[in-house]
Amino acid sequence: MTMIGITMGCPAGIGPEILLRYFTEHELPEGIRPVVLGDRAILEKCAAELGLSAKIAPWQPGDQFVTDAIPVYNLSAIPEEEHRWGKPTLATAQAMARYIERAVELTIDGVLDGITTCPISKSALQAAGFNYPGHTEMLVDMTSADDYTMMMAGKTLKVTLATIHCSLASVPELLSEEGIYKLIHITHRGLGIDFGLHRPRIAVAGLNPHSSEDGLFGSEEERVIIPAITRSRRDGIDVEGPFPPDTVFFKAAAGQFDGVVCMYHDQGLIPFKLLHFKDGVNVTLGLPIVRTSVDHGTAYDIAGKGVADATSLAAAIAMAGEISKNRNQYYQSQLTP
Numbered sequence: 001m002t003m004i005g006i007t008m009g010c011p012a013g014i015g016p017e018i019l020l021r022y023f024t025e026h027e028l029p030e031g032i033r034p035v036v037l038g039d040r041a042i043l044e045k046c047a048a049e050l051g052l053s054a055k056i057a058p059w060q061p062g063d064q065f066v067t068d069a070i071p072v073y074n075l076s077a078i079p080e081e082e083h084r085w086g087k088p089t090l091a092t093a094q095a096m097a098r099y100i101e102r103a104v105e106l107t108i109d110g111v112l113d114g115i116t117t118c119p120i121s122k123s124a125l126q127a128a129g130f131n132y133p134g135h136t137e138m139l140v141d142m143t144s145a146d147d148y149t150m151m152m153a154g155k156t157l158k159v160t161l162a163t164i165h166c167s168l169a170s171v172p173e174l175l176s177e178e179g180i181y182k183l184i185h186i187t188h189r190g191l192g193i194d195f196g197l198h199r200p201r202i203a204v205a206g207l208n209p210h211s212s213e214d215g216l217f218g219s220e221e222e223r224v225i226i227p228a229i230t231r232s233r234r235d236g237i238d239v240e241g242p243f244p245p246d247t248v249f250f251k252a253a254a255g256q257f258d259g260v261v262c263m264y265h266d267q268g269l270i271p272f273k274l275l276h277f278k279d280g281v282n283v284t285l286g287l288p289i290v291r292t293s294v295d296h297g298t299a300y301d302i303a304g305k306g307v308a309d310a311t312s313l314a315a316a317i318a319m320a321g322e323i324s325k326n327r328n329q330y331y332q333s334q335l336t337p
Contacts, residue, residue, distance in 0.1 A: 001031060001032070001033045001065070002031055002032050002033065002113045002114070002321045002324050002325065003032075003033045003034075003035060003065070003111070003112050003113050004032055004033070004034045004035070004112065004113060004114050004115070004116055004317055004320045004321060004324075005034075005035055005036075005037050005073075005103045005106060005107065005112040005114070005115050005116070006019065006034050006035065006036050006037065006038075006115075006116045006117075006118065006313075006317065007037050007038065007096070007099040007100050007103050007115065007116075007117045007118055008036060008037065008038025008039060008042070008043075008096070008099055008118055009096055009099075009117065009118030009119045009120050009298065010088055010092055010093070010096045010118075010119065010120050010121050010124065010298045011038070011039055011042045011076070011078055011083065011092045011095055011096065012083065012084065012085060012086060012087055012088045012089070012092045012298070012300065012303060013086075013088075013118075013119055013120075013121070013297075013298030013299060013300055013303050014118075014119070014298060014299045014302060014303050014308040015038075015118035015119060015298070016038070016039075016042050016043050016045075016046040017046055017050065017303070017304070017306070017308040017310075018118065018294070018308050018309070018310040018312075018313045019036055019038070019043065019070070019118065019310075019313070020043060020046055020047055020050070020052045020054050020070070021052070021308065021309075021310035022034075022310040022313050022314055022317070023054060023070045024052055024053065024054050025310065026310060026314045029317065029318045029321055031321065031325075032317065032318070032320075032321040033065040034071075034116070034317050035059050035065070035071045035072070035073060035112075036059075036070060036071065036072045036073065037072075037073045037075055037099045037102055037103050038072060038073075038074070038075065038076070038095075038099055039074065039075070039076040039077065039078055039095060040056055040058065040072045040074045041077065041078070041080065042078060042083060043056055043070070043072060044056060045080060045083070046304070049304065050304075050306045051306075054070055055068065055069040055070065056069060056070045056072055057069035057070065057071055057072065058071075058072060058073075058074060059071035059072055059073050060073065061073070061106055061111045062111070073102070075095070075098050075099055075102055076091075076094075076095035076098060076099075078091050078092060078095060085300075085303040085304030085305075086300035086301065086303045086304065087300075088121050088124040088298075088300070089124075090127065090128060092124065093121065093124035093125060093127055093128035093130075094128050096120045096121075096124070096125070097125060097128055097130050097138075100117065100120075100135070100138060100139070100142075101142070103115045103117075104139065104142045104143065104289065107289045107290070108143070108288075108289065113290065113320075113321075113324040114289065114290030114291065114292070114320040114321070114323065114324045115289065115290065115291045115292075115320070116291075116292050116293065116294075116313070116316045116317045116320045117135055117291065117292075117293040117294070118293075118294060118313065119293075119294055119296060119297045119298045119299070120134075120135055120298065121298050121300075122134045125138070133165075135293065136148070136150060136284050139284060139287060139289075139291055140284075140287070143287050143288050143289055144288075145286055145287050145288060146286070147182055147185075147186050147286050148186070148284060148285060148286030148287060149161070149183060149186050149187070149190075149284075149285050149286060150164065150282060150283070150284060150285075151187070151190060151259075151282075151283045151284075151285050152268065152269065152272045152276075152280055152281070152282060152283075152295065153195075153280070153281045153282075153283050153319065154272065154275060154276035154279060154280050154281065154315075155276075155279075156253050156275050156276065157249065157252055157253050157260070157271065157272055157275050157276065158191070158195075158252075158258065158259040158260070159259065159260045159261075159262050159268035159269070159271075159272050160183055160186070160187045160190075160259065160260075160261050160262065160268070160285070161262050161263075161264065161265055161267075161268050161269075162174075162175055162179060162180055162183055162261065162262065162263050162264070163175065163263065163264050163265065164265050165265065166264075166265075168264065168266075171207070171263065171264045172207065172218075172220055175207065175220055175224050175225070175263060176224055177223075177224045177225075177227045177228045177231075178228075179228075180204070180224060180225060180228035180229075180261070181227075181228040181231050181232060183261055184202060184204065184228060184229070184232040184237060184239055184261055185232065185235070185237070186285050186286050187200075187202055187259050187261055187285070188200055188202060188232075188237045188239070189285070189286075190283070190285035190286070191258050191259050192330075193326065193327060193330045194283070194285065194290075194323040194326055194327060195258075195322075195323070195326060196322075196326040196329070196330075197258055199238055200238065200258045200259060201238050201239075201240075201256070201257045201258050201259075202237065202238065202239040202240070202257060202258065202259050202260070202261060203239070203240055203241050203243055203248050203251060203252055203256075203257040203259070203260045203261070204225060204228075204229055204239060204240070204241030204242050204243065204260070204261045205241065205242060205243055205244075205245045205248045205249075205260055205261065205262050205263055205267060205268075206220075206221050206225060206241065206242035206243060206244060206245055206263070207220045207221065207225065207242075207245075207263045207264075208220065208221065209244070209245075209246075210244045211241075211242045211243060211244050211245075220263075221242050225241070225242045225263075226242065229241055229242070239261075240257075241261075245262075245263075245267055248260055249271040253271075253275060273295075276295070278309060278311040278312060279311050279312060279314075279315040280295035280312060280315070281293070281294075281295060281312065281315050281316045281319045282294070282295050282316070283319065283323070290320050290323045290324045290327065291320075292316040292317070292319050292320040292323070293316055294312040294313050294316050295312045295316075296312055
């Protein structure tokens with residue numbers, strides 16, 4: 001059995017609700033045993049307030065998995081009078097960081113086979129003294145990872161991004177041949193090992209309209225994107241491009257490519273969310289541990305209101321199990337003479 005640890009995320013956000021809805025409204029994937037790292041009292045409070053029928057049972061590393069209840073590794077005890085939906089505090093920030101830290105420790109120790117994370121507040125994380133821009137950087141630091149990237153993954157489309165959270169005006173100066181070259185390699189390795197594709201086919205999107213139309217609309221394609229693709233092809237990677245951004249996602253969604261390397265955030269995320277708004281998964285490629293995440297934030301505005309959707313969480317847990325299985329098969333094959 002594959003054991004996936006689910007961190008509860010910010011206790012004041014929608015993490016508790018989507019966890020409860022996952023266990024009560026979704027069928028657990030075959031072969032996967034999810035356990036929650038969080039706050040049992042907050043989950044019980046959420047269930048009572050929303051009228052969700054959920055049996056919650058304590059779980060500790062080494063315990064047998066229970067099938068008739070939600071197994072919860074209790075890692076915080078936020079007083080009920082100090083907990084308000086949609087209102088993060090120092091206590092909730094410290095708790096959500098503790099869930100992540102313990103999940104990583106248990107995965108490194110082999111107790112868990114992977115992690116699926118519910119959303120956290122980046123500002124609250126920093127206010128609690130954790131100087132990371134977000135989840136990914138914290139996990140990278142804890143696992144001493146070198147080359148990593150975020151992949152947004154769904155059954156129809158998978159995208160990686162050369163630049164992420166920056167202004168659109170700064171994208172051209174942030175693009176480099178070396179950066180795109182490394183991203184193609186990380187994407188290739190992730191598709192091959194984590195998703196079990198024997199020879200992944202990768203498309204690279206251009207930056208400019210029509211991929212610059214032979215330099216008419218910009219020089220980035222000629223200066224940095226094409227050289228990165230050429231180098232990657234010499235390394236044996238099946239990569240093509242740069243394709244005009246207005247056609248490449250249609251090609252990928254139609255099955256011509258397994259993944260698309262994109263130049264900036266919205267270039268990749270707009271088509272991705274059009275296809276996978278509810279079931280999209282955030283996968284961190286390049287970590288020595290398996291980590292998937294929901295494709296949404298804490299949603300403080302709807303926390304505690306009973307309208308949160310657990311579809312992305314269900315997809316993230318299933319994908320964590322799939323990646324763990326694929327990694328095990330890959331590394332076993334490397335040991336076979």
